[in-house]
Amino acid sequence: MHLTVGHLYPEYLNIYADRGNIAVLAQRAAWRGIELTVEPIGMADSIPGEIDLLYVGGGQDREQALVAGDLAAKGPALVEAVDNGAALLAVCGGYQLLGRFYRDRSGAELPGVGLFPLFTVAGERRMIGDILLSSELRPGIARTLAGFENHAGRTYLDEGAGALGRVVHGFGNNGQDGLEGCRVGRAIGTYLHGPLLPRNPWLADWLLGEALARGSGEAPALEPLRDGLEDRAHAVASSRARARGGRL
Numbered sequence: 180m181h182l183t184v185g186h187l188y189p190e191y192l193n194i195y196a197d198r199g200n201i202a203v204l205a206q207r208a209a210w211r212g213i214e215l216t217v218e219p220i221g222m223a224d225s226i227p228g229e230i231d232l233l234y235v236g237g238g239q240d241r242e243q244a245l246v247a248g249d250l251a252a253k254g255p256a257l258v259e260a261v262d263n264g265a266a267l268l269a270v271c272g273g274y275q276l277l278g279r280f281y282r283d284r285s286g287a288e289l290p291g292v293g294l295f296p297l298f299t300v301a302g303e304r305r306m307i308g309d310i311l312l313s314s315e316l317r318p319g320i321a322r323t324l325a326g327f328e329n330h331a332g333r334t335y336l337d338e339g340a341g342a343l344g345r346v347v348h349g350f351g352n353n354g355q356d357g358l359e360g361c362r363v364g365r366a367i368g369t370y371l372h373g374p375l376l377p378r379n380p381w382l383a384d385w386l387l388g389e390a391l392a393r394g395s396g397e398a399p400a401l402e403p404l405r406d407g408l409e410d411r412a413h414a415v416a417s418s419r420a421r422a423r424g425g426r427l
């Protein structure tokens with residue numbers, strides 16, 4: 180089995196160790212004998228045809244402004260790749276730019292790709308700290324996601340749009356509606372840094388399964404791994420979020 184991962188703007192959108200998510204996907208694939216190739220997709224690069232999984236990290240307003248025009252131009256090909264079954268993970272600044280637009284703290288409106296049915300407007304106060312979500316990507320199976328958030332952006336989902344989860348502790352999309360992230364089929368957007376995947380191995384496996392499903396049509400059952408260290412990291416991050424409690 181082989182997977183091709185497209186890493187969008189690794190030079191520009193990579194804060195709070197977001198690059199670590201790629202390392203986790205590669206290692207968890209390798210432990211199952213799945214070959215995984217990472218293709219960096221930078222300025223003026225096109226989206227490769229046979230892509231199984233797309234990834235984009237977070238970034239400050241400055242870096243977002245540098246890539247927004249180029250990303251919007253890649254928009255149709257990116258949406259097509261997802262429509263053709265590619266899985267996708269977008270974190271924070273990358274997540275915001277996959278919505279319709281991001282109005283940053285200077286008031287500049289950065290164009291978005293429109294893959295996610297949402298928009299984002301930066302507020303005065305940053306929403307910072309550990310965060311804990313309840314998430315149900317498989318119907319009837321509620322799991323938790325633990326991470327770290329740091330954003331000025333307030334994200335608003337369209338009526339009826341699917342969130343990644345419900346905030347248990349923390350701010351989430353906007354600190355008001357109790358929602359975090361967005362999900363459109365195999366595409367996931369979230370504010371959770373950390374990086375996200377080392378302390379939430381079930382989500383890494385969900386993404387690998389969905390990426391493999393692009394070729395086979397159905398997510399194969401992946402051999403379980405011994406996640407003692409990951410589970411402890413999740414427990415520590417969850418207890419920090421509980422202790423913080425964060426509200427605007």
Ligand code: GLN
Nearest residue numbers: 237238271272330331332
């Ligand atoms: N610059 C964006 C904001 O402040 C995204 C920040 C990030 O990626 N952590 O909301």
